Structure formats: C-alpha cells, structure tokens
Amino acid sequence: MLSPFAQRLGTNYCPTDVEVLEIQNLISQALHQLLSLDSAVEKHEEDRKTLSSYIDEHKTLLSPVRRLPLEILSEIFMACLPTDRFCAMSASEAPVLLGHICSSWRALSLAIPQLWASLHVVEPLRYETAAEKVVGQRLDGMKTWLGRSGQCPLSISLHCSSGNHNLTTDDEWAGIVAPPLPPDLFSKELIPFAGRWKHLDLVMYPEGFMALANLTAADVPMLQSISLFLHTSYFGIDDLDSAQSGILEGPSLSGFATWVSGLNRSLPLQWHLLVDLTIEADPWEPGLHDEQALETLSCCPQLQTCKLSLYLSPGTQLRLCPVELRHLHSLELFVDDASESCPSSFLYQLRVPNLRKLVFRGGTLGGSLPPFLSSCKCLDSFDIEGTYIPKFTLRKILRALSPTLRHLTIRDVRGGPVAGVSGSLDNDLLALFTPSDNTQWCCPSLQTLTVTCPHQASDLAIQQFVERRMAMGGSNATPSLKRICFHFYRPMELDLKIGLKPFIGAGLEVDTMYILPQPVSPPESPVLPSMEPVESSIWGLVDTAPSDWS
Template identity: 40%
Template sequence: MISPFTSRLGMNYCPSDDELLQIEALLVEPSLRLKRLDEEIAVLQQERDFLAASIDPHKALLSPMRHLPLDVIQEIFVACLPTHRSCVMSATEAPVLLGRICSSWRAISLATPRLWTRLHVVDLSQPRGGPNPLVDAKVAQRVEVLNMWLSRSGELPLSISIYGTARDLLQTLLPFAARWQHIQTVQHSLEPWSRIAEADVPMLESFAIPSLGQDNWLAMFRGPRISGFTTSAGDFTTGNLPLRWHQLTALQMEGFPRGDSMTSQKNIADRFKVP
C-alpha cells in the first residue's frame, strides 16, 4: 500500500481533520483485503488441524521406539536410573516416571524387576507435640508404597538406604530380609530386626549404621556374605563385634584417626589381630 503518510508513521504526528478523512479512505481497501486473508487463513488452519489430527497418530506408529525388542527397552529403562545414589519414591524420576509415559511403558517398567532393586526411603517423623493423625496417615501410605515397590523387584538382591526413625519402615522390610544385599540406615535402634538370624540374610554383603552399642548387636551381622561394615567407634571393643572378620574387605569406623580406613582383608586382620 502506497501511503502519503509514510514519513509520519511511527511518530507523534497529529493529523488534521482533513487528513483523518484521507487516512480512513486510504484504509478501506486494505482493510477489506486483510479481512479476506484472515478468513482464508482460518479455513486453511482448520484444514491443517484436520490433516494433522489424522497424520500424527499414524506417524506415532512409525516411531522406532515401538519396534525395539523388549530386552532393549528394559536396558534403556535401567540406564535411566540414578547412578550416584539409590532411587527415591518420587514421580519425578525413574522408575516411577517411566511408568507414567503410557500404558505400555508402565507395563514394561512393572515387568522389569531390576528397576525396583535400589531404594532410598525417607520417613515422616512425628512432631514434638505428640502423635499427629495426618502424619500417621502419610507414614502408613509410605509403608504401603514401600511394600509395593519392593514386591516389584522379583527375587533380585536389594540395596536399601533408610533415613528416619519409624519402626514401621524396619518392620516392612523384614519379609524381604532374604534378599538384602546392601543396607544403610541412620536409625540408632534396630530392635525390630533383633530376631533376624545370620541365616536369614544369605545375600547381605554390606551394612552401615551411624552408631553401634552392645544393645544393637545383631546376629545378622554374621551373615555368610558380609564383606563391608560401616559404623562409628562406639562403646565397644572391636574384638567383640559379631562379624566374620576373616571375610571383611571394607571396614569403616568413625572415630579412628583421619584417613585410617581399612579396605582389605590383610589390613583388617593386621589391625584387629584377626587370625
């Protein structure tokens, strides 16, 4: 559109009354043309949306992911797990997130026990003011999810870290003791596990507890495969610890001189006079 007002555009110019009439007359034809174009665009947009609604679902059928073998998809899922820590029970990360993509991915994730073998559990402690029904309900829900999570792990060894003080968490883990491989807890009292015998933990390889006294000595510390043990130097003598010293390859005890950790059978045997 050729306009005599081109030099005035984008400025604070105030047109006269005659110029206002001239501008209105100038805009009649372009405005009509713009309206026709908008109508044509609206029609084309509807046609485009209709075609896209038909094409996109068909393109989805061509997705390479749909044609991958099940075992490859499972390996990809396992590769999505965090490598520097255990999984948390959260919908924002694998394996839970994978099961929320679509129904087929959910079926695959539930049928892949390796996705559910490593877990970090955080409990909800009661406030100082006393029991709280809302907290009780959330703890019960967390225990239910924990039980469901571990049930999905099939018969594979489990690596579990626990942050909290709820007895319910320890009790929920009891039925899975035969598959414990690595256990780490900040709980100072392990009384719910006091009846676990060494034969009940045939897969247990390492155990970590923040502090240890004779009231916390458990028979399961003599598990047939335990090779790693971590605790703080408490009120006990190392010779009385119920461990299979001859098979330990890693022993960490806070309270010893800095950097004085034991990471071999010979080192441990020499330090504690184990034959």
C-alpha cells in the same frame, strides 16, 4: 483493484459530497471482499492445522523408539537408575518417572523387577502436622515398591533423623503433641524381605534396630554388606549386645560400616572375611585411637577397601609385627593428630604393598606420611587435604610419591577465601613436576592434577608447567597431561585457557576458578532459632501419596 480515484490517491485532494458517497460505496465493496478473503484464509489455516496434525501423528507411529526390542528398552530403563546411591521414591526420577511416559512404558517398568531392587527411605519427621498420615503413606509406598522387586536381591537404605527420637512428651520443643508412633514401624516392614537383602544401610536409633534383633545368619543368606549407624540413645540403650546382632553373622557378609562408638570386637562379624570396612566418627566423638585401629586392621587380612576416622596420639606402643594388608588397594584416612611434635607411629606399623588409591584428610602425622608414601610402590591416585600443610612437608610428600602416580589432588584449605593467608603450593613446588638438571622431577606419569588454594603459584608458572609436561608427550614412558584443575583465592593474572589454547585443542582439559579474598567482617548478632517445624525436604523427599508415583 482499479479505482476511479486512482490519480487522487496519495494526494491532498478534497472530494466533493457526491464523491464522498462514491468513495464510501467503494470502501464497502472492498470490505466485503476482504471479509470473504479472511474467511477463506481461516478455513485454509484450519485445514492446514488438521493436515499438519495428521502428518505428525502418523510420523509418531514411525518413531524409532517404538520399534526397539523390549530387551533393549529394558536395558535403557536400567541405565536410567542412579549409580551413586539407592533409588528414591520420587516421581521425578527413574524408575517411577519411566512409568509416567505412556501406558506401554508403565507396563514394561512394572514388569522389570530389577528396577525396583534398590530403595532409599527416609522416615518422616513425627512431630509434623498429620505425621501419622504421612508415615502411613510412606510405609504403603515402601511395601508397594519392594513388592515389585520380585525375587531380586535388594539394596535398601533406611534413615531415621534425630528429630524422630523421644518427642512423645516434649510438647514444648515440638510445638505439638507427637502421635505415639512405634520407633520400629519401618524396620519391621523390612523383615519379610530379609532373605533377599544384599546391601543394607541403616541410620537409626537402637530402639528401631531392635525389631531386627531376632534375625539370625540363616535369615540373611544373601547379605553382602551392612552399614549400621546407630544414634546415641536417650533411653540408655547405647549399644547392642552381640546376641542381638545375628544378622552380622551372615555367610555372605564381606562389607561393614559403623560409627567409632559402634565398633565392638565382640560383634559376631567374620572379621577375617571382610573385604570392605568403614569406621566413621560422628561430630561428637573422636576417631579410632592408634592401637584400636591397628588391632582392628590386623583382624581383617582380606581387606580391599578401607575408610577410617583416626584420632592418633603420641607414644603408641610398637607392635611386634606390623599390620600387613596385601590385598588393600583403596585407603581413605580422616586424621586428627593429637600431637604434631611427638607423632603417632600408626603409619610406621602399616604395610600396604599393593595400594592403588590413597585419600588423606587432616593432620600431616608429624612427618610419618612421606615414609609411608615411599613404601607404596604401585600408587595410582593420591588425594590430600589439610588445614595446615607446611611447604617443607608438602615438598617431602611430593618427592615420596611413586613414579606410577597418575592422579594427584592437593587441597590446602587453611587459606580459604580470607585475605592475608597464603597457601603452601608455590612456583618452586610446581617446578618439582618438570625435569631439571639438578633435581629429580616428581610424578613422571601424571595425567590429572587438581589443586585448590594455590595462593603463591602464578598463572605464568602454571602455564610453563603445562608446556613443559606436554612437550614430553612423545615419550612412551611419560604420558601427557590430560586434565588440570586449579582453584585460586586471588585475582586472575593471565587467562590460562588462552595461553594453553593449542593444548586444549589437542584434548587437554583446563578448569580454572578465581575467588577473590573477602574482608573479614565482624560477626552479626545471633539469630534465635525458629520453633516452627522443619520442612520435610531437609530430611528426605517431599511426601507424596503412593498414587502419585506408583
């Protein structure tokens, strides 16, 4: 825009009074033009937004997911379900979340009964404010959920916390008068669906289980597994009569789990048909004794997977015949040794020729573990954790491992993050995994190695271990390492991810973590527990109305 003052612009020129009026007139004309341009820009911008929205909305119609066949979309929905637990009544995860995307997805999710065939329910704490309302909401939600499952086999988990027991008169502890809610409200609601139970997981008091007492084997034709963990009763009903456990006689029942205190040989289980057995010890009771464990296992010749909590004592009488479990491929033992100096004979009396996976927690069984491992000729995975694993014992254990072993985990937890405590794995033991002219090397088929608390194993020794193992990768009989995981309780000496970079580039996974030892500080004064009600999220999901997730 040409200005009569063009030569004066950008200078220190001072206009006259007449020129001031002329300049003001020029500015006024320019402002008018600017306002016209701004109006045009705003209009163009509005037109642009409208056109852009028009384009985006039409592009949405062409979204590939809209063109997926319902069969494929249904499979995608099923793949969204958790695989390591039962489904929870939560609006933040499948299947409920799927129905919140759009009306068509909601209609499809409600039309797939398999999405609703798994359910985990936690009974609300009954001493909370408005407990009766919360209980009613969760009951309604449970019935609505199961009603959507059609005729599918059901996997149901029902957990009652210890805070729900015997609170109707304990006003001082609860802080309020708990409503007189029956203990079997939730278990009763499961009875109409008993014919479709497939997997049942119950954690409750005997009073809640009594609602299921009249069920018989004919009522649970599809039941394949049941986990029955009954809390100790304050009312004197500490265990159930076998006549009140008819559901344990289900014709399809092959899996059973319970507390040590709940193990009763008079239970009407078909022990000889069990393929999965779990016997856990709660924090207030010891594990199974040697003879009790062996006697139980001898009645289960078809076992394939087993998890036991054991309290092994010295002097166990040797059986006339060892217990042989030819079909067992997975065994987890949680062991509390009564005496290391006079070891138990439990493992000496157990034969598992086809064992593939062994998880071991606790004591070292007074030296009976290495001979047991030597008899496991097909072992593929071994996971050991102990609060005290002497170096000489760990050496024997490593040498006893089968050449078929591919996955090894060692957790020496006695050190922890406390300064001045050393672990059992050192450079010498690490050298057992690589060939030597003088010694036979361990685990030639090793693919993954996980070690926690290797205080005395140096970063350099670990790097050399990997380099030697990977150098043998060309041999068909010796697969290369695929993954190593080391968690140290010491400072880093060298960066393994830099030293092993060529192997990482070739596919090796390297996971390292360094936790510096912390000085031991004197204990603080104890803090008195609060009498305020515990938040419900500790015991399960935050309560929501069924309308929020349905």
